[in-house]
Amino acid sequence: MKILIYVSFLGTKYSGYQIQKNAPTVQQALCEASERVFGFKCDVTGCSRTDSGVHANMFCAAVSESGKSGIDTTIPIKKIPLAYAAVLPNDIAVFDAKEVDDDFHPRYDVEYKEYVYKIYNRSISDPFMADRSWHYPRVLDDGAVERMNEAAARFVGKHDFASFMSSGSDVTDTVRTIFEAEVKREGALIEFRVSADGFLYNMVRILTGTLIAVAEGKIEPTDIDAVIESRDRKRAGVTAPPTGLYLNRVVYRD
């Protein structure tokens, strides 16, 4: 067996998930914590890469003994979250754990993932939302938010999302299926929620930037189909900053 851990983290202090030299990453923190929890070096494989500054309400990672296909431990599975709590920094938490098969893969076995993007929409920023949202100071009216939601509905379906991928990715198959995409306002927060079977590099951030272009009247909701068909990054909106992005849910097959 492997152990699948359910993790939440505040991404502010981390250079993303994936381990790298000379920069703190979530994966490195989880590797170090896993070694202290289990008493031996571990491999920690995440459900996705995330960029620097991006957050997670739910991120999944599989833990196995380093170089082996599984893990052998006497720690009861229910005690795993508390064991991690004792050794993790306070901006990362393991809130649940499950036993999974040796051949389980936290990235390839994903059925769908959901992201939430938070836009803080007041003229004056909120210190408690800094680094946790995109501060967009021009206050959008209800009509603008409704247009964003109409545009988001046009993202839904199986499409080639090449227009919504940053360069620097070696992915060649840019077809993905978006299951749900919705924009809602709650007080000062405008939240964009999107689920799909997979996401391209910076895809949610570019979808968000495109929704803001719709709010500003630069793109009409009905233009979205043409933006998708163009397969042209320049037709989409800006790449929204990482601070507003949260991986919110990971659902596996079975």
Added chain:
Amino acid sequence: MKILIYVSFLGTKYSGYQIQKNAPTVQQALCEASERVFGFKCDVTGCSRTDSGVHANMFCAAVSESGKSGIDTTIPIKKIPLAYAAVLPNDIAVFDAKEVDDDFHPRYDVEYKEYVYKIYNRSISDPFMADRSWHYPRVLDDGAVERMNEAAARFVGKHDFASFMSSGSDVTDTVRTIFEAEVKREGALIEFRVSADGFLYNMVRILTGTLIAVAEGKIEPTDIDAVIESRDRKRAGVTAPPTGLYLNRVVYRD
């Protein structure tokens, strides 16, 4: 006239409000920002001192030209918050501003202040609440929260609160009037809300620690009167950590 600014701040990176050498403080950040906004050195007088790590949803400060009793500026009062937004760090915001008389004093003219103390009550901590709450991992049942609320009700009134003051204060009159004191649970958060005409050094944090002692059965709600009457710091609970404390409202006379 002076300018009264309404400020919110995340206190995590600051050694409290009051200016000091070799440590970042909110007052220093406001002084530097004021100089950039108005073009001359300013005196910034706050409504209270706050400890390192304490937050404010509403904090008030009066701004005048350095060494003078007032301020002379052509910036319209409505533009002041945006002018500060351009120069303040993202963990401090000025969200409103008013003109007040030269003889207004942001500390002495307070009618009452309200604090909120947030306790995060789950066995596993939440990365998004770290540094913004007190993580109390033993989950309290509804009966415990109800006892905390009963105890809080006994704080209300004009009392000598010497039992709830940390040493290190030169205050001799320890009588204060608490107008409201209430404990409520909202999901994982237990919030203690208290308003008074003034607060002693660490008073809200010691009141909170005392409420936790009540939740743990170490002090009965009906014992609170005796704890107050004792004027003995040792009879009250621990000093809760600063991370959970928020100055929430400041109300002036007139």
